[in-house]
Amino acid sequence: MPAYAELAHEALESTRDALTREYESFKAKGLALNMARGKPSRAQLDLSMPMLTCIVDVDDCTAEDGTDCRNYGVLDGIPEAKRLMAVMLDDDAEHVVVFGNSSLNIMYDTMARCWMFGTLGHMPWCKLDEVKWLCPCPGYDRHFGVTEAFGIKMIPVAMNEDGPDMDEVERLVAEDASIKGIWCVPKYSNPSGATYSDEVVRRLAGMPCAADDFRIFWDNAYGIHHLSDDATQQDQLLDIRRACDGAGNPDRCFKFASTSKVTFPGAGISAMAASSANIADMKAHMSPQIIGHDKLNQLRHVKFLHDGKGLAEHMAKHAAILRPKFELVDRKLSEGLSDIGGCTWSKPRGGYFVSFNAPAGCAKRIVELAKDAGVTMTGAGATWPYKQDPADSNIRIAPSLPPVEELDAALDVFVCCVKLAYAEKLLQD
Amino acid sequence: MPAYAELAHEALESTRDALTREYESFKAKGLALNMARGKPSRAQLDLSMPMLTCIVDVDDCTAEDGTDCRNYGVLDGIPEAKRLMAVMLDDDAEHVVVFGNSSLNIMYDTMARCWMFGTLGHMPWCKLDEVKWLCPCPGYDRHFGVTEAFGIKMIPVAMNEDGPDMDEVERLVAEDASIKGIWCVPKYSNPSGATYSDEVVRRLAGMPCAADDFRIFWDNAYGIHHLSDDATQQDQLLDIRRACDGAGNPDRCFKFASTSKVTFPGAGISAMAASSANIADMKAHMSPQIIGHDKLNQLRHVKFLHDGKGLAEHMAKHAAILRPKFELVDRKLSEGLSDIGGCTWSKPRGGYFVSFNAPAGCAKRIVELAKDAGVTMTGAGATWPYKQDPADSNIRIAPSLPPVEELDAALDVFVCCVKLAYAEKLLQD
Structure with missing residues (x-):
């Protein structure tokens, strides 16, 4: 499939219509998924439960x-x-x-x-x-x-x-x-x-x-x-x-x-x-x-x-939980968006986020569409002072909180929203 | 014994000399006692140890x-x-x-x-x-x-x-x-x-x-x-x-x-x-x-x-530890200082402190003497803004931290310091 920017008006319209149908089918599912904040998942929190019994006796204090x-x-x-x-x-x-x-x-x-x-x-x-x-x-x-x-x-x-x-x-x-x-x-x-x-x-x-x-x-x-x-x-x-x-x-x-x-x-x-x-x-x-x-x-x-060694060993356990989620983000975005053009995203080796750059003028609409379909993203513009992204392009993806299967579903919705917003934008221009 | 203020100069001098000897004997003991801050004692802290095992499992969180x-x-x-x-x-x-x-x-x-x-x-x-x-x-x-x-x-x-x-x-x-x-x-x-x-x-x-x-x-x-x-x-x-x-x-x-x-x-x-x-x-x-x-x-x-009832029950245990200390303070001050005149102190029904008013112009000297004999009090003047007690009179006694036997020893030193400072003051005036 060619990049959206290269599509003729009619092809773009039929693409937009197909995406709208796909979007409505997501909406009908009544999803409640969250990729908004850099919160660790429950599995990550469970890693530290032994800490709560490190201090129980007077001598421990x-x-x-x-x-x-x-x-x-x-x-x-x-x-x-x-x-x-x-x-x-x-x-x-x-x-x-x-x-x-x-x-x-x-x-x-x-x-x-x-x-x-x-x-x-x-x-x-x-x-x-x-x-x-x-x-x-x-x-x-x-x-x-x-x-x-x-x-x-x-x-x-x-x-x-x-x-x-x-x-x-x-x-x-x-x-x-x-x-x-x-x-x-x-x-x-x-x-x-x-x-x-x-x-x-x-x-x-x-x-x-x-x-x-x-x-x-x-x-x-x-x-x-x-x-x-x-x-x-x-x-x-x-x-x-x-x-x-x-x-x-x-x-x-x-x-x-x-x-x-x-x-x-x-x-x-x-x-x-x-x-x-x-x-x-x-x-x-x-x-x-x-x-x-x-x-x-x-x-x-x-x-x-304990110390640096203990920290590193503990962080490796977090990495084992987080890495598949970041790999999933990159795979889903690549599969869904590489062809349409206009989108870029980061491939970090650590941290909690993927920075996604939508085609200019699309970020707010994408986040709005996602929200209406039950997928909460960080607000568009949040990555800029006063929430004002001059290009209305950047969206922060936070994949840590949802379990992998929920993340997978949320990314399907997100990809659809990006495509739909982009198609709408090109039709307006 | 008559109040210090009514003693003749020579009687006051011999009182001062006797107190100085008593003070030096305290000093020789090399004490390290503290009535400075409103800190709970170790026995009080031990009351709450069960709290540290209230949250140990995931379900507790x-x-x-x-x-x-x-x-x-x-x-x-x-x-x-x-x-x-x-x-x-x-x-x-x-x-x-x-x-x-x-x-x-x-x-x-x-x-x-x-x-x-x-x-x-x-x-x-x-x-x-x-x-x-x-x-x-x-x-x-x-x-x-x-x-x-x-x-x-x-x-x-x-x-x-x-x-x-x-x-x-x-x-x-x-x-x-x-x-x-x-x-x-x-x-x-x-x-x-x-x-x-x-x-x-x-x-x-x-x-x-x-x-x-x-x-x-x-x-x-x-x-x-x-x-x-x-x-x-x-x-x-x-x-x-x-x-x-x-x-x-x-x-x-x-x-x-x-x-x-x-x-x-x-x-x-x-x-x-x-x-x-x-x-x-x-x-x-x-x-x-x-x-x-x-x-x-x-x-x-x-x-x-839990709730108000649980709080009250727990605070009764603190009271059982604290009450004898406050009773000891009042008894020691009464026994040691009632006769000499010029001193008053509070008899609280709660809280962490006794407010002691020494004869005017004596508080700093009392705290200094006590410190040199190994008994740390709250600094004189601390109960006033800018640490400036215009009468140089008020001293805060904090009896909670030391065990009863240490408190007893510290109060003996304090009483001696009050009497000595007062006698010195009257001789200067």
Whole structure:
């Protein structure tokens, strides 16, 4: 079959009509399928059930330094939890602070501290006339939600195969002191799955910034979330903090990670790594806010995951569940959409998403059609600041939650919706 | 023995010398005792160990509405946790939001939201030239730490047996629109143990305030923390939210509570109650900050504590451990200090503290002497904003953490330090 763009008007009309019939037959099934959020499946959650019996006796409650984890105290995390999270953050334990169950909460609070108090003695951002932020696109909707909450003006920059368009990033930050930071999901990026190249990391670390307090919010959410346990099939990422250190900008980055997609999304632990000066500044501001996070849950995670080796073994079990789903996505999209033209999608080696680019002007319609047929996708536009995708093209596919058979059914619907929306669009043009 | 103030100079000198010898003998023992913080003792923590095996199997992880508590979601808490915390907050579940392990964190974040975004459409407090806050004194040092962190000017008002000096409070809030709120520990107050009278609660709820967005931060930290399970020996508190509602000021109060001194201080759950408008406003601001707090821990608490009856039964076990300690404090202070004059202390029916008033000008010296003899007290002045007790008189005694025999030894040292400091002071004057 030729590409849709090459079809004559009548052929396109009959194609559209056939697709409409197919779509109506999907709709008649009354499906309720979900590919919207990066939620682990039930099978993945079951992997961590033994963690819940890691702490049951009084003797289980003591940290290695003698701290009774049931009682108050320890602002920055017990030592063994710092070491564990240092593995996830690719950093040293002394640069790590362990928090509660949400890395989004750390990012928001870190932004709020910069906003209210300034960072390392700089002017609080709330005192400035305007604060701007760089947002590699497509990107993560919850990141954009944080900057939007503070009224920070978001500037999209292109997200390429090797990271953000650094020529554009360097040009912008060099000339505009109101640009205070950039969102980064540097490994198996949300949604494209791309991993920043060493060169991109070094350029981010070293680029001259008009703002002295420019900050990289480095959300390494998928740092150990490979789809294969074969090391040759895993992406490698240069560490940003050491790169910043080497470039003479040691305080430029805040790094974030969590076990949300390692153990339990609702009951994991999260952590941050940064320069010693940043850590000291943050702890001074945290001290009036909280006495300490849940240390029993920190200890529970250490007793279950142990160390880097334990983490890797555990993540291989996740990969075994996730890999078939990603393979299914690629197979279904290839079978259904390769011929019609105009569509591209990513083939990530890790993370939780496939980034799908529909023909321009079709994304909203595709998501609407899918929703009406019982298949919930991430909202079209969500991967752009203010939910405004200028090409109305990008759709994030999240294949982790549904079992394979449900995913299979949902992808059939999705493929039909893409084809139908594309045919409709060409007929309108 | 006559009161110290009535002793002749020489008799006072020989008293001082005898006390110095006694003090040196304490010092020689090399003690390491702590009456500084309101931390539960190990015996109290052991009461909640069964909670850690309440959730071990997959079937244990599901909330009553079918939510898998291991996964993402539920911004405001699972329904059964709302009901449980509603008991602690003396409110209805629909007015409750359940958070993580720290009510201090909720208070700080609530203040931060007022600061950054304003509350219910009012001007953000960070945009104002000055923000002031009423602080009943003696009060809780961590409360004062929150307001101080935001640069809010704290105004001490007297804390009486029935709550804050309401004549003074009403006068201040009526005339000064920059006074935006008041800290309250309304029941078994920190440190005096006093409980607000119904009249005080009604006056707080109904008083005319120059600031439309005046807010009562109602930290009901000790709402169910009686020292006796005999209801006639328990204080009763009128509910502030219903009082505000009745007075036509429904949005005036934020109520806070936690299980920190019910289950585990480091691994409990916390909650807030407020008007429907306040809850909606807060949830809108929380939505970009966090997906949801630790629901497994919420469920763990419900399975262990069940309901109001379960809470009361559990708190009776705490009371059985705490009551002898409070009785010991009162007995030791009475035996050691009744005769010398100049000292008073509270006899609370609940909570975690005894408020001790030393002769004016002696508190810092007493705490210093105690520290040098190995007995750590809460810092003198800590019960006042900016740590400045104008009379240098108030000391908070926290008897919960040490076992009875250690508490006994620590109180002997404390009594000696009080007498020595008082004798020194009288000799200087």
